Amino acid sequence: MPKSKRDKRISLTQTKKGGLEAKQNLVTEVRNCVEKYDRIFVFSVCNMRNSKLKEVRNAWKHSRFFFGKNKVMALAFGRSPETEIMNGLYKFSTKLVNEVGVLFTSKSKEDVVDWFDKYSEHDYARTGNIATSTIELDEGPLVQFSHAIEPHLRKLGLPVALKKGVVTMLQSHTVCKENEKLTAEQAKVLKLLKIVMSQFSIHLQYMWEKDGGECSVFDVKEKEVMFNKVRVTTDDQVYDYVESEQKENMEVENVVKREKTVRRSLRIKNKIH
Secondary structure (H helix, E strand, O other): OOOOOOOOOOOOOOOOOOHHHHHHHHHHHHHHHHHHOOEEEEEEEEOOOHHHHHHHHHHOOOOEEEEOOHHHHHHHHOOOOOOOOOOOHHHHHOOOOOOEEEEEEOOOHHHHHHHHHHOOEEEOOOOOOEOOOEEEEOOEEOOOOOHHHHHHHHHOOOOEEEEOOEEEEOOOEEEEOOOOEOOHHHHHHHHHOOOOOEEEEEEEEEEEEOOOOOEEEOOOOOOOOOOOEEEEOOOOEEEEOOOHHHHHHHHHHHHHHHHHHHHHHHHHHHHHO
């Protein structure tokens, strides 16, 4: 039997890597930016989304962003007083640790801080994200869902059934709890419920200024939590902020209610038998 032409292995050994030349080009670009711009900022990204970062780059076309290659950029700045290309940059290079980016700009410090403090974009949480709220589904119909999606909801772990053509929760159900890691199924349910939990934001950490060569440190501000509990009712969602003490009391009340329900069901079964 002749050998099939489709069954052909392609070797990737000829693939060219960036290598030394790419690193040298990056060093050159970084050093050109040091000459061109007045200030350099180190920033971190919360809940990274490439599409959102692209939007920020478009909004700051007058400036220049670098993300990744920390060791190469530190080398470009200079790692010691003897190798630094401008006064104070060797101290700045030590701040390039973990997943951080670098912004070169000639905008004033006040303009940069004000813009990034106000900027944030909401998005759906993904698998592995930490839940910022407890999401509860009430027993009863969910008119926001089409009847066709009922089998998919059951696969995602929701106790649902069709009653007169309407998707109905057979019992109350907690989709996720605050501060717990989300599974793939939970993330899909949250997206179907249109509950947005993730917030893309950029936090400024350090700044180097050409005039004087000083390095400033910023305090990373935590975003204010507006709600930590969402209850999904028949055709609406109730958002609330529950204090930790209230939460504990509510959990105790729920346990007591569940115990009473179990006892009632056992009594009914005993009467039937």
